[in-house]
Amino acid sequence: xxxxxxxxxxxxxxxxxxxxxxxxxxxxxxxxxxxxxxxxxxxxxxxxxxxxxxxxxxxxxxxxxxxxxxxxxxxxxxxxxxxxxxxxxxxxxxxxxxxxxxxxxxxxxxxxxxxxxxxxxxxxxxxxxxxxxxxxxxxxxxxxxxxxxxxxxxxxxxxxxxxxxxxxxxxxxxxxxxxxxxxxxxxxxxxxxxxxxxxxxxxxxxxxxxxxxxxxxxxxxxxxxxx
Amino acid sequence: xxxxxxxxxxxxxxxxxxxxxxxxxxxxxxxxxxxxxxxxxxxxxxxxxxxxxxxxxxxxxxxxxxxxxxxxxxxxxxxxxxxxxxxxxxxxxxxxxxxxxxxxxxxxxxxxxxxxxxxxxxxxxxxxxxxxxxxxxxxxxxxxxxxxxxxxxxxxxxxxxxxxxxxxxxxxxxxxxxxxxxxxxxxxxxxxxxxxxxxxxxxxxxxxxxxxxxxxxxxxxxxxxxxxxxxxxxxx
Numbered sequence: 197x198x199x200x201x202x203x204x205x206x207x208x209x210x211x212x213x214x215x216x217x218x219x220x221x222x223x224x225x226x227x228x229x230x231x232x233x234x235x236x237x238x239x240x241x242x243x244x245x246x247x248x249x250x251x252x253x254x255x256x257x258x259x260x261x262x263x264x265x266x267x268x269x270x271x272x273x274x275x276x277x278x279x280x281x282x283x284x285x286x287x288x289x290x291x292x293x294x295x296x297x298x299x300x301x302x303x304x305x306x307x308x309x310x311x312x313x314x315x316x317x318x319x320x321x322x323x324x325x326x327x328x329x330x331x332x333x334x335x336x337x338x339x340x341x342x343x344x345x346x347x348x349x350x351x352x353x354x355x356x357x358x359x360x361x362x363x364x365x366x367x368x369x370x371x372x373x374x375x376x377x378x379x380x381x382x383x384x385x386x387x388x389x390x391x392x393x394x395x396x397x398x399x400x401x402x403x404x405x406x407x408x409x410x411x412x413x414x415x416x417x418x419x420x421x422x423x
Numbered sequence: 424x425x426x427x428x429x430x431x432x433x434x435x436x437x438x439x440x441x442x443x444x445x446x447x448x449x450x451x452x453x454x455x456x457x458x459x460x461x462x463x464x465x466x467x468x469x470x471x472x473x474x475x476x477x478x479x480x481x482x483x484x485x486x487x488x489x490x491x492x493x494x495x496x497x498x499x500x501x502x503x504x505x506x507x508x509x510x511x512x513x514x515x516x517x518x519x520x521x522x523x524x525x526x527x528x529x530x531x532x533x534x535x536x537x538x539x540x541x542x543x544x545x546x547x548x549x550x551x552x553x554x555x556x557x558x559x560x561x562x563x564x565x566x567x568x569x570x571x572x573x574x575x576x577x578x579x580x581x582x583x584x585x586x587x588x589x590x591x592x593x594x595x596x597x598x599x600x601x602x603x604x605x606x607x608x609x610x611x612x613x614x615x616x617x618x619x620x621x622x623x624x625x626x627x628x629x630x631x632x633x634x635x636x637x638x639x640x641x642x643x644x645x646x647x648x649x650x651x652x653x654x655x656x657x658x659x
Contacts, residue, residue: 200530207527215515218554278509282570285477286528287500422495423481 204288208296209303215273216304222266223304230262230312238319248322252382255316256375259309260342264364266304267346270297271354280354280421290418298340298347298413305339327385334385337402338378341409345370348413351420377401429488430455430578430609431476436485438471444633445471446482451628451638453609455490455577460620460641461613462652463630469613470508472630473582476611477505489578501529504576506584510567514556518547518566521555522573529574541569545595561589568596572603579603581612585619617649629656 216222237254274280283293313335316322324331349366353359377398384395391399431453438446446468453459461469474480475487478494487494489502512521519538526534542548545565555563564587571579579600585593600623603610611628614620620627621641629637629652636656644651 203530204528207524211513211516211520211524214520215513218515276514277512278507279511279513281477281479281507281509282505282511282525283528284479285500285503285505286525287497287530288528289497418495422479 201289201292204292205296205299208283208288208293209299212270212273212297212300213303216269216300222269223308226262226266226305226308227311229265230258230308231315233258233261234312234316234319241320248320248387249383251316251320251322251386252379252384254320255313255382255386256338256379258312258316259305259339260368260371260375262308262312263305263339263342263346264367266308267301267343267350267367268360268363270301270347270350272350272359275354284421290421291414293421294347294351294413294417297350298343301343301347302340305343306335309335309339322386323388324386325388327388327390330391331382331385334378334381334399334402337399337406338374341374341378341402341405342367342371344406344409344413348409348417348420351417373401374405377405428455429453430457430490431611432486432488432491433472433476434486434488436472436475436482436487438468438475438480438633439483446475447633449485449630449633449635451635453611453626455609456604456607457626458604458610458624459612459626459628460624461611461628461630462617462620463613466632467630468633469630470582473507473580473611473613477503477580479505501574502577504571504574504579505582506567506571506580507582508586510563512555512563512566512570515554517552517554518542518558519551521566522569525570525573531574537573541573542566544599545569546591561592564588564592565595568592568599572599577608579608579610579612581610581614583614584612585614585616617652621645621649627652631657 241250241254271280274283284290346363346367349363353362353366356362381391381395381398384391429452433449433451436446436449437444449472461472463469475482476494478500489499492499516524519542522538522541523534526537531537539548539551542551545568547562547565555566558566584596588596600610624641626639627637627641627645628635637652
């Protein structure tokens, strides 16, 4: 039973990634967008001690804008030839479709974020000074938060005429706690400090956010897709 | 609901879009092995009904049972094949990858082998690794037919199956439908092509403004004169 479920999740995950790697629509758009935003922000905020304190905010601003572009494509790509109907009609549970798509988006966004992080380090003369692994951990947690909400709302808005506009309008307000946590933790790590007792609350916020919204997505996706 | 032995039980189905009832207390039953032509004018509710039968949409009221189980249950969806208006094929994947993906979702044993068999059957064996977006319209339609029949469904739901198919795709579909009939599979198809519908079907369900105006066996009058049904039952 579980094996069948995991196989269906894997099938959707690999299908989405394969399709994306062949077209590179979402990858190119989100990567180009995040790099341009980071470039523009680097002119607005010159590298200094002050800019280090807001670096987490700048980085996650770029990540969240780039994320919206990629996530918009997630269910929209199923509209071509009405593929979404064939997926919903298949015996794969809607939650397997949701998790497969979320994981594909997750992999895609993490690649974009890692490349953008490299660009950020160059533009802002940032030094991770041994904090790469904790920062990557924050990226894993916060990106999953972004992906799980974005994928759910991508399904919700897929049939709307103005879905490109509606997705960020619906997703960003919900993401505020997760983005706030990610920004504060990233700023701390980029300024060379470690995550200490005071900051662990933000890690817990991210973990709780991920668990709650993953559960909500899994439970409600069938209602979102079928009604 | 008690087991009826029917392939399909539609009981008191209503579907509202806002305040508008697209389906109005629709009830009918389909015995296994029947071929049902779902007829009606544009906007009569044929596609809405087929979407509910396929589990793609929920009725506002009423129930749909396929072999005694709810349409949205996983075990039921495994038994249903759907061929809609659109081809439901991924342009970025090859013909083989498309069928392999759906084969895995349906839990088919040896999905790669089954995908190859189906590609041969619809005449696409030689282009199995070609991307669907590079196919001609007719080839894409045949691939869609292969997808719908891939898991050997017990109940096949077809929405305007012959519309916009090329000659070869029509021949492929007709031969696969004939094979399904011989094997006692149940087929429900909506169509505007009255002559073909009457020839293929054993039963007729005639929808008029969201209501069932006629549901029953195909009668000789319908074969003799395709317009008879509309003239006789078309004024509710």
